[in-house]
Structure formats: C-alpha cells, structure tokens
Amino acid sequence: MRLKLALALALGAVGWALPVLGHGVGMEHRRVSSVEVQARFETGEPMAQAQVLVYAPDDPAEIWQQGTTDDQGRFSFVPDESVPGTWEVVVRQAGHGAIATIPVSDGAGAGAETNNGTGEPAPATTEPSASSVISPNTTLSPVQRSITIGSVIWGFIGTALFFARGKR
Amino acid sequence: MHIPDGILPAQVCAAGYAITGLATWYSLRQINRKPDPSAEIPKASLLTAAFFVASSIYIPVPPASVHLILNGLLGVVLGYFAFPAILIGLFFQALVIGHGGITTLGVNAAMMGIPALLAYHVFQLRNSLGKVLKEPTRTGVFAFLGGAIGLGVAALIFLALIIFNIPAELDAGAERTAVLALSVSHVPLAIVEGIFTAMLVLFLRRVKPELLEG
Numbered sequence: 001m002r003l004k005l006a007l008a009l010a011l012g013a014v015g016w017a018l019p020v021l022g023h024g025v026g027m028e029h030r031r032v033s034s035v036e037v038q039a040r041f042e043t044g045e046p047m048a049q050a051q052v053l054v055y056a057p058d059d060p061a062e063i064w065q066q067g068t069t070d071d072q073g074r075f076s077f078v079p080d081e082s083v084p085g086t087w088e089v090v091v092r093q094a095g096h097g098a099i100a101t102i103p104v105s106d107g108a109g110a111g112a113e114t115n116n117g118t119g120e121p122a123p124a125t126t127e128p129s130a131s132s133v134i135s136p137n138t139t140l141s142p143v144q145r146s147i148t149i150g151s152v153i154w155g156f157i158g159t160a161l162f163f164a165r166g167k168r
Numbered sequence: 169m170h171i172p173d174g175i176l177p178a179q180v181c182a183a184g185y186a187i188t189g190l191a192t193w194y195s196l197r198q199i200n201r202k203p204d205p206s207a208e209i210p211k212a213s214l215l216t217a218a219f220f221v222a223s224s225i226y227i228p229v230p231p232a233s234v235h236l237i238l239n240g241l242l243g244v245v246l247g248y249f250a251f252p253a254i255l256i257g258l259f260f261q262a263l264v265i266g267h268g269g270i271t272t273l274g275v276n277a278a279m280m281g282i283p284a285l286l287a288y289h290v291f292q293l294r295n296s297l298g299k300v301l302k303e304p305t306r307t308g309v310f311a312f313l314g315g316a317i318g319l320g321v322a323a324l325i326f327l328a329l330i331i332f333n334i335p336a337e338l339d340a341g342a343e344r345t346a347v348l349a350l351s352v353s354h355v356p357l358a359i360v361e362g363i364f365t366a367m368l369v370l371f372l373r374r375v376k377p378e379l380l381e382g
Contacts, residue, residue: 042266043226043233049346051338063337092175092338094346095330099174148264149221156217160210 035102036076039069039091046073050093057085057104079104169237169326169354170223170261170276173269176333184275188255191281195251211379212249215242219257223267227360229353236357240318241365243284244291244311245372245380250284251277279325287318291369307373307380308366315365316358323354 039047052075054065069075069091079087079102087102176184199205222236242250255277261267268276294310301309330347334340372379 041233045233049342051342053337066337068342090174092343094343094350095169095171095175095326097172097175145264149224152220152260152264153217156213156220160213163206163209163213 032078033081034076034078035087035089035104036074037089037091037100037102039073039075039098041096046071047091047093047096048073050091050097053090053092054079055088055090056080056083057087058083060088169234169279169323169350170258170268171272171279171326171329173271176272176275176329178271180329180333181271181275184272184278186274187278188274188281191251191278191285192255195248195285198248199252208246208249212246212253215246216253216257219254220260223261224265227357229356234350234353234357236361236364237280237319237322238361238364239280239284239322240287240315240361241368243287243318244314244365244369246284247288248285250288251281254281254284275329279329280322283318283321283325286321287314290314290317304370304373308370311369312362312366314362316362319354319358319361323351323358327351 037052039050041047047069048071050069050073052067052069053063054067054077055062056064056079064080064087065077067075067077075089075091077089081104084105085103087104089100089102091098091100199208202208219238219242222238225236226233227235239250239254242253246253255273258268258273258276258280262269262273291310291314294306299306327347331344334343369380
C-alpha cells in the first residue's frame with residue numbers, strides 16, 4: 001500500500017496568547033506559520049494514529065519533533081524559521097510510510113510579525129492566504145497511470161504470445 | 169504488504185538482494201534442466217501480468233484493507249518459474265504503481281518468492297501424502313493449502329522484518345501493535361487466496377490438465 005502525503009502548508013495563524021490573569025499583565029501574540037501534513041493510504045483512507053517524526057534541515061540525524069497523526073491522518077507543527085531549508089517529515093505505521101520534504105524559507109512572509117500589548121487579537125480562523133502552498137503532486141494522472149499499466153500488461157501478453165508461437 | 173523504500177536499514181536491503189540473487193539463480197537452473205525450458209514461458213508471462221495487477225485489488229478486512237498478492241497461486245501453477253515471475257512483477261509494481269520500492273526489491277522478492285516455491289512443493293505433495301483423498305478433492309485441497317501457505321508465510325516474514333527493524337526513535341510498542349493488527353488481517357486474505365488458487369487449479373485441471381504437470 002502506497003501512501004500519499006497531502007501537504008498543506010498553511011501560512012495562517014496559530015495564535016499564541018498568554019492568558020490575562022490580573023493587574024499589570026501585558027499580552028502578546030504573534031502569528032506563526034505552521035505546516036500541516038496529511039497522510040493517506042492509496043485507497044484514500046486516512047492514516048490514523050501513525051507516528052510522525054520531524055527532522056530539521058540543520059541536523060538530519062536528530063529528531064526535532066515527534067508526534068502522532070489524528071484520526072484524519074493530520075499532523076501539524078511549527079517549523080523554526082531561523083532554520084531555513086528543507087524540513088523532512090516521516091510518517092510511519094506498521095511498516096508503511098512516506099517521507100515528505102517541506103521547503104521553509106527564512107522568515108517566511110507575514111509569519112514573523114509580533115504584536116505587543118494593545119494590538120488587535122489575531123483572528124481565530126486560518127485565513128486562506130495566497131501564500132498557501134500545496135506540494136506538487138508528483139504522481140501520474142489517472143489516464144497516464146492506466147496507459148502505463150495497460151502497456152505493461154500488454155508487454156506480458158506479447159511475451160506470452162511470442163513464446164507460444166514457434167512450436168507446432 | 170510491500171515494504172517501501174526508507175523503512176529498512178541498508179544492510180537488510182543488501183541481504184535481501186543477495187538472497188533474491190541466489191534464489192533467482194537456483195530457480196533458473198531448475199528451469200534450465202527441463203527438456204524445453206521455454207515451453208512454460210507463455211503461462212509464466214500471463215500469470216506475471218495477473219500478479220502485477222492483483223496488488224491493485226483491495227479487499228476490505230476491518231479495520232484495515234489488504235490487497236491480493238497471489239504469490240502462493242503463482243507458486244502452485246508455475247513451479248520454479250514463480251520466482252522470476254514475482255521478481256519481474258514486483259519490479260514493475262515498484263516502477264508503475266509505486267508499491268514497494270527499488271531498494272527493497274530484493275527483500276520483497278525474497279519475502280514473496282520463497283514462500284511461492286514452498287507453495288509449489290506443498291502442491292506437489294498431493295502425489296505422495298494426498299493419496300488418501302480422491303482425485304478432484306485432492307488437487308483442490310492441496311491447491312488451497314499451497315495458496316494459503318504461500319501467503320501466510322510471506323505475511324510472517326513481513327511481520328518479522330518489520331518487528332526486528334523498528335528504528336530506535338519510534339514508539340516500539342505502538343508500531344508493534346499496528347504491525348500485528350495488519351498481519352492478523354492477512355489471515356482472511358490467506359483463506360481468500362487459497363480458495364482462489366483452488367478454483368483456478370480445478371478449472372485448469374478440467375480444461376487443460378497438462379498445464380499443471382511441471
């Protein structure tokens with residue numbers, strides 16, 4: 001079973017807000033860009049409760065973050081923008097798995113703004129911004145796929161016919 | 169139950185290629201000893217096509233879904249041709265459908281091909297051990313056993329390979345539970361493939377019995 005990793009790099013808001021507890025407490029929030037991956041089996045069924053390992057580009061041998069996907073096969077994390085490069089996300093379950101590479105650029109876009117004190121609170125919902133990136137789908141389209149599969153099968157049948165000829 | 173790239177350490181992949189190389193050499197030598205080595209190529213080629221397609225056919229076995237393998241069937245019907253047939257089928261599956269991978273081709277071929285050879289020998293037992301049973305039943309029962317054992321042994325090898333190669337950074341307990349659940353769901357599949365093998369063999373026995381001698 002092959003897995004498809006659908007990636008949504010949501011450059012949206014994952015608000016960080018410190019609770020207001022009493023007098024003289026400032027509040028700060030900032031928007032950070034988080035990356036969401038979704039792992040699905042080839043049949044389209046989500047890969048629930050799979051283990052996820054995230055590796056930072058500066059140290060590919062060390063796990064940067066670890067977790068499990070939810071029931072929809074989703075997992076999101078906030079990459080450290082001070083480490084630009086290609087982040088690697090490995091999803092694995094029962095000997096099945098896939099690796100996704102996610103490019104993170106330095107200080108990606110609007111993500112790094114910081115508000116102090118009186119700023120307006122960040123909107124709770126994720127805005128679908130133009131900077132959303134869906135990782136390119138490298139698999140073949142259904143038509144290309146069926147043509148390829150058909151050609152391979154025809155190759156086998158042709159071989160059979162070739163060797164079936166001769167005798168008699 | 170194809171093992172994709174990046175799951176197994178490099179040594180295991182290399183060992184898989186070594187075992188597959190040996191088994192291919194042995195199978196080809198056995199084929200070469202036949203009076204007419206190319207006589208069975210049409211049959212082998214057609215069944216390779218069937219094997220290639222079979223892994224795209226999913227059977228829902230709650231909670232997972234498994235796909236047909238048909239390695240036991242290839243062993244029963246093809247004998248020593250089964251190993252090269254499975255190797256070629258897996259190669260095209262890795263390239264075209266994305267099942268398995270090129271680095272794990274050796275491991276996968278050994279995992280499915282060697283049980284196929286075992287299935288062939290189980291099926292051959294019908295001429296010695298199976299003498300107590302009457303003819304159509306005998307062929308049917310041993311074809312079923314061949315098909316089911318071929319798949320069952322492959323599933324056990326898969327289980328062992330994954331369990332002994334869980335990387336240290338993973339939660340070993342969760343991974344073990346998941347792989348056990350997946351292996352258990354191969355029990356119904358083994359029965360399905362056994363029945364399928366028996367049906368095909370009984371059909372061949374009726375229409376073209378000489379195909380089963382080999």
